[in-house]
Amino acid sequence: MKNLWLLPTWCRKAGWAVFTPCAILGLYLIFVEYYTPLEFEFYPALKANIAIIGTLIGLYMVAFSKEKIEDEFINSLRMDAMIKAIILNCVIIVLASLIIYGGWYIYTLSITQYFVLLAYIIIFRYNIHKYSCRNEE
Amino acid sequence: MKNNIRVERAIVRISQQQLADAVGVSRQTINAIESGKFVPSTLLALKIASVFKKSTDDIFQLEESDWQ
Numbered sequence: 465m466k467n468l469w470l471l472p473t474w475c476r477k478a479g480w481a482v483f484t485p486c487a488i489l490g491l492y493l494i495f496v497e498y499y500t501p502l503e504f505e506f507y508p509a510l511k512a513n514i515a516i517i518g519t520l521i522g523l524y525m526v527a528f529s530k531e532k533i534e535d536e537f538i539n540s541l542r543m544d545a546m547i548k549a550i551i552l553n554c555v556i557i558v559l560a561s562l563i564i565y566g567g568w569y570i571y572t573l574s575i576t577q578y579f580v581l582l583a584y585i586i587i588f589r590y591n592i593h594k595y596s597c598r599n600e601e
Numbered sequence: 602m603k604n605n606i607r608v609e610r611a612i613v614r615i616s617q618q619q620l621a622d623a624v625g626v627s628r629q630t631i632n633a634i635e636s637g638k639f640v641p642s643t644l645l646a647l648k649i650a651s652v653f654k655k656s657t658d659d660i661f662q663l664e665e666s667d668w669q
Contacts (some may be wrong), residue, residue, distance in 0.1 A: 491617065527633050532627075533625070533626060533627040535625070535626040535627055536645065537627065537634075538625075538629070552628050566604075592629060595632050596628070596632075
């Protein structure tokens with residue numbers, strides 16, 4: 465399919481290289497520094513913005529980079545993974561709303577922004593792996 | 602929809618990868634079509650049939666469940 469807005473194949477590796485340090489920085493800010501963006505302070509806000517934007521861009525690059533051969537079946541796997549990821553994300557938001565209260569609810573919501581992309585990546589890669597492993601007769 | 606791609610491959614002695622390369626798709630796609638998990642587009646079905654030098658009807662057959 466030529467009409468899908470996908471990035472070149474090399475973006476997947478570059479995406480992981482961007483995502484990993486930024487996600488670690490983000491988790492560090494949440495779980496160690498307990499950072500909350502309630503008031504503007506330059507240095508913490510800079511760190512938080514690097515973590516937020518880097519994580520998002522990294523995940524986007526990993527999720528939407530082309531496979532070596534991008535065909536109609538791979539596109540159907542993308543669609544399947546996207547639908548499942550969105551449903552899973554909705555379930556997690558509902559559960560979080562019922563179970564988690566206070567400041568942690570804000571953290572949970574901010575993490576679920578990335579969860580939909582992460583879930584999409586995991587489900588899509590699993591689907592590809594599943595069809596790669598079937599025995600050929 | 603059922604198909605006999607696996608049988609046709611065995612007759613001409615080509616692997617899934619070779620068939621995939623011939624029609625310009627991934628091996629996973631051929632795998633999914635063979636196992637009935639994915640119904641190919643008309644274009645891909647015609648390409649597969651042309652590799653085996655047969656008509657699409659010889660490769661792909663409708664099943665009763667396809668009419669329901």
